[in-house]
Amino acid sequence: MENMKLIIDKVYGFVDKKVIENNNFAAQKANETLHKGTDKGSDFLGWLHLPSKTSANFLSEIENIANSLIQQCEVVVCIGIGGSYLGAKAVIDALSNSFDWLSRERKNPVIVYAGQNIGEDYLFELQSLLKNKIFGIICISKSGTTTEPALAFRLLKTQLEQQQGAAAAKDLIVCITDKSHGALRILADKEKYKTFTIEDNIGGRFSVLSPVGLLPIAVAGFDIRKLIEGAKSIETQTDISVPFENNIAAQYAVARNELYRIGKKIEILVNFHPKLHYIAEWWKQLYGESEGKEGKGIFPAAVDFTTDLHSMGQWIQDGERTIFETVITVKNPNHTTIFPTWDENLDGLNFLAGKRVDNINKMAELGTMIAHLDGGVPQLKIELPRLDEYYIGQLLYFFERACGISGYLLGVNPFDQPGVEAYKKNMFALLDKPSFEAQSKEIKSRI
């Protein structure tokens, strides 16, 4: 079986190969720290062995609930935000036909999302779409108290009960939340909804391989067994027993930290496949929330090429030299399209006739990478053999493991997110939430 690959030789012109190799010990130590749970955030390491601990029986349970939604629903709304949303969206987008939502032949419900914003128009338009449709709800919130999903859930639960009746609505709602104390758990137990638990030791941004990601992905019709299988293979290949020269997670963590040390403060995740857009969104949260603290951390950015070459290409080629790129390349596309010949050749493109479109895309990719390298942009490359569940599983786990190692190399706790609370406190105070009276007066005086 082929594996995903990491290629780091285009970093060596900026950071000496020896410097990377000399980090061998530090990376090994950080990886061991993850295993032993001996540093900051050790109570949030439930994701580390999640792939190997996920049993076939548990996957069957998820598949059974998914099948019940598939059989009943035309549309399933996934409610969640941040780590309770991005993983599922990333995987579903990466694996779906780009125009699947328009297809009349689809076997699985259309997945739509809510609770990832507070846009009134968005919610109004979603509720209009769902009128007279049989829809299901997967409500995901570990804390059960996050404002955005709680708001969306109240609106959509009300609508579903009005459309289907309260009793029938129960069969169409699944909640994924904490074991016992959150508001959503209490509500779900009272209403007798089907539920899955998010373990206390799995943080949102590391939860894609738990029911948080797996249930929506299964409802969308993808093989969660293969996804876990892929993740499991990288769990083994990035284990502490694997030497640095073979451990791609450790190498990625070291390379990006060394680039950061020489002033490359922004990492741009590049893809040449529009389906990977949300993989980058998921990755941005994973690294942004894990490393951006204590005045430190690489800023994670992302672009879709070749689209964004026509908007951000100038900056990347010529702007401030504080960036490096991590390029995700996909070796084999899933379909074949051959470029046709035109007798008159009025567009001058006959030199491409007979080539696969992917070949043209790959030349764009190579040309861009060489140009950016010439422009002083160090590059890391991640190669996936193709876009399927197995390799997406590999990619997700690779990024998670590398993130844990990288955070420890940077010297932060990669598993907390104290900064996220600041906006919530102000918002609650501005909305006069009970118990925020003291802050309310102060914050209102600053408007």
Ligand code: PA5
């Ligand atoms: O990674 C995280 O912890 C966050 O992004 C959370 O997932 C997000 O804030 C949603 O939280 P919750 O699942 O508690 O609603």
